[in-house]
Amino acid sequence: MSKTYLEKVYSVKNTEEARQIYDEWAGSYDDELLEQGYATPMRVARALAAQIQNMDKPVLDFGCGTGLSGAALIQNGFTVIDGTDLSAEMLAQAADKGVYRDLWQTHPGAELPFDSGKYTAITASGVIGSGAGPSELLEILMEGLAPRGLLAFSFNDHTLTDPNYMAPLRDWTTDGIASLLFEEHGPHIPGIDLGSTVYVFEKA
Numbered sequence: 410m411s412k413t414y415l416e417k418v419y420s421v422k423n424t425e426e427a428r429q430i431y432d433e434w435a436g437s438y439d440d441e442l443l444e445q446g447y448a449t450p451m452r453v454a455r456a457l458a459a460q461i462q463n464m465d466k467p468v469l470d471f472g473c474g475t476g477l478s479g480a481a482l483i484q485n486g487f488t489v490i491d492g493t494d495l496s497a498e499m500l501a502q503a504a505d506k507g508v509y510r511d512l513w514q515t516h517p518g519a520e521l522p523f524d525s526g527k528y529t530a531i532t533a534s535g536v537i538g539s540g541a542g543p544s545e546l547l548e549i550l551m552e553g554l555a556p557r558g559l560l561a562f563s564f565n566d567h568t569l570t571d572p573n574y575m576a577p578l579r580d581w582t583t584d585g586i587a588s589l590l591f592e593e594h595g596p597h598i599p600g601i602d603l604g605s606t607v608y609v610f611e612k613a
């Protein structure tokens with residue numbers, strides 16, 4: 410029997426492989442993830458909403474995929490969501506959901522994929538770590554975030570054991586780059602018994 414994308418995705422080795430697998434997966438991603446109880450987008454959106462007063466400021470949903478994470482932001486009261494992603498096919502699905510103000514494709518390796526300082530809140534649900542994007546994204550997002558802005562993201566259980574991803578978080582707090590406002594471990598994809606930690610950091 411052929412493997413499902415969920416079985417394949419955690420062995421993705423680089424950005425090009427990630428783009429290919431998400432392009433192929435786009436049409437069945439929502440069905441497969443929702444069937445397995447995908448919980449992280451709602452957890453990230455709820456954690457961010459708890460830290461923010463003005464829900465009308467634009468939020469950047471980085472690695473928006475098919476838009477499940479944007480839909481979760483809308484359900485938690487945010488009104489203006491922009492999205493960007495590596496995969497054109499995932500973006501096409503996101504556009505169909507009608508929850509984003511702007512959507513565009515990210516081309517890794519190019520300049521910062523959005524105007525620096527434009528966003529006071531950025532989310533990355535299921536985007537950074539094993540099965541998705543490299544640890545360098547942490548620095549890119551923190552750099553592009555507006556001062557005093559909030560970065561809400563998740564690390565799945567595989568990523569939580571990888572020092573390449575964990576070290577930047579420690580450096581942010583010890584070097585005074587950002588402070589940790591929220592951290593909670595919980596369900597990520599219950600159907601495959603995978604958890605995630607949701608973090609909210611505030612940039613200095």
Ligand SMILES: C[S@@+](CC[C@H](N)C(=O)[O-])C[C@H]1O[C@@H](n2cnc3c(N)ncnc32)[C@H](O)[C@@H]1O
Pocket residue numbers: 424427428431450471472473474475476477478493494495496499515517533534535536541542543546
């Ligand atoms: C597991 S999906 C999560 C999508 C969405 N946030 C959600 O919660 O359903 C990971 C997404 O990250 C995107 N991605 C991976 N690496 C990326 C990168 N370097 N830049 C932008 N997007 C990336 C993939 O294309 C994919 O759509």
